[in-house]
Amino acid sequence: MNLLCQDFGIKYNMENGGPAPEIITDKIYANTRILKEYFIAEDLPDVDISVIGLSSFSGPEGPFGVDVFDSTTDYVKLMKSIFDFGSIQKLLSCPKFTFCYDALHGVAGIYAKRIFVEELGANQSSLLNCTPKEDFGGGHPDPNLTYAKELVARMGLGKSSSQNEPPEFGAAADGDADRNMILGKRFFVTPSDSVAIIAANAVEAIPYFASGLKGVARSMPTSAALDVVAKKLNLKFFEVPTGWKFFGNLMDAGLCSICGEESFGTGSDHIREKDGIWAVLAWLSILAFKNKDNLKEQKLVTVEDIFLGHWATYGRHYYTRYDYENVDAGAAKELMAHLVNLQSSLPNLNKLIKEIRSDVSEVAQADEFEYKDPVDGSVSKHQGIRYLFVDGSRLVFRLSGTGSEGATIRVYIEQYEKDSSNTGRDSQEALAPLARMIKLSKMKEFTGRSVPTVIT
Numbered sequence: 001m002n003l004l005c006q007d008f009g010i011k012y013n014m015e016n017g018g019p020a021p022e023i024i025t026d027k028i029y030a031n032t033r034i035l036k037e038y039f040i041a042e043d044l045p046d047v048d049i050s051v052i053g054l055s056s057f058s059g060p061e062g063p064f065g066v067d068v069f070d071s072t073t074d075y076v077k078l079m080k081s082i083f084d085f086g087s088i089q090k091l092l093s094c095p096k097f098t099f100c101y102d103a104l105h106g107v108a109g110i111y112a113k114r115i116f117v118e119e120l121g122a123n124q125s126s127l128l129n130c131t132p133k134e135d136f137g138g139g140h141p142d143p144n145l146t147y148a149k150e151l152v153a154r155m156g157l158g159k160s161s162s163q164n165e166p167p168e169f170g171a172a173a174d175g176d177a178d179r180n181m182i183l184g185k186r187f188f189v190t191p192s193d194s195v196a197i198i199a200a201n202a203v204e205a206i207p208y209f210a211s212g213l214k215g216v217a218r219s220m221p222t223s224a225a226l227d228v229v230a231k232k233l234n235l236k237f238f239e240v241p242t243g244w245k246f247f248g249n250l251m252d253a254g255l256c257s258i259c260g261e262e263s264f265g266t267g268s269d270h271i272r273e274k275d276g277i278w279a280v281l282a283w284l285s286i287l288a289f290k291n292k293d294n295l296k297e298q299k300l301v302t303v304e305d306i307f308l309g310h311w312a313t314y315g316r317h318y319y320t321r322y323d324y325e326n327v328d329a330g331a332a333k334e335l336m337a338h339l340v341n342l343q344s345s346l347p348n349l350n351k352l353i354k355e356i357r358s359d360v361s362e363v364a365q366a367d368e369f370e371y372k373d374p375v376d377g378s379v380s381k382h383q384g385i386r387y388l389f390v391d392g393s394r395l396v397f398r399l400s401g402t403g404s405e406g407a408t409i410r411v412y413i414e415q416y417e418k419d420s421s422n423t424g425r426d427s428q429e430a431l432a433p434l435a436r437m438i439k440l441s442k443m444k445e446f447t448g449r450s451v452p453t454v455i456t
């Protein structure tokens, strides 16, 4: 990677293994447009990647080797340097603590067997879909309430007909194991809350963070649950555009220890990507810490108990995301332009809001999110259209950068509730008045859609 950067004449540290910054991907793209030919080494024998060892070859530029190694061994070593495996082991061996991990037939299965079963002593029956399959067993390896169906049913969420008592703790990973979903018994953990709770408990529960957090960060559309933790704990805080590369810069500069995105990505500065297994170990560490003097008691501290305690201290950020998938790309662009237009006059905007629902608070600030990287000074514009309300609520519109057909419009709806007697409501119900504000976007008129394709 370093070579690549030198070739491009750019001074960028890409040895950190994180996603490439735009300046590099732009250069790569430019190169693909001037490439005239490439060579294929047709007679290179296959390397059996199921066998560990070094294979030597000779090529036109001299001898070279292909080293096949077991990446789980390196990963286990790294995780052992971060977490207290002994305390997690005690938790997992407590008969009252039940656990379920769903790898959705992705690569996480290999790591789950090695870490949760072999290293930490979890029961083999705790693992669901942990054999990696090329077609993911016909499923879609996305760790969310829609696609992790089996886990969701086992955890007592959704329309489960099972009579069995759900496990205390459940988690899932996506196909390449960088994203995660965390669940408690009959309890969904939003990714925005997950990173906030990990940050609030990291110093006490995770040895790697024992000397304190350098700072925390979230992507713009992720809820502000992390902001209130940072404020109370007096931590450096960053709000960055969507995309992990922005966290990497902060981490390389020693400014950020823990970060997360609403799109089920959570991680720390141990690497420069999100890490699905790390997130599960972080949650197991918090549960182990909260239960350290409690394992022989009648009742364990549950995921839900941790949430109730957290909301009592920090308040709750009700949060939901609506996705309108595969809409006409032109219509999506027009809708976004209309939303930007609406921002030109706050009085007019607030008049429209009151006409839709008089009990929704006024917009105090409306803008397109723009980020100036504090490390390299680069500026990223048009990173989502924000409506920030006087009472701390937010409505954010963004075009997905990963959708495969047409355009996907994401709408993020968030409302802050400080009063602890009001933090236990159903989030769709609590957010219903604010969700009506989607009308501002003329969604139906532009796209023909009156309901989202997916609600998370």
Ligand SMILES: O=P(O)(O)OC[C@H]1O[C@H](O)[C@H](O)[C@@H](O)[C@@H]1O
Binding pocket: 242, 243, 244, 261, 263, 265, 399, 400, 401, 402, 403, 410
């Ligand atoms: O643009 P979206 O479809 O919302 O996807 C956003 C996500 O894209 C990729 O998966 C990146 O690795 C994530 O860091 C980012 O959150």
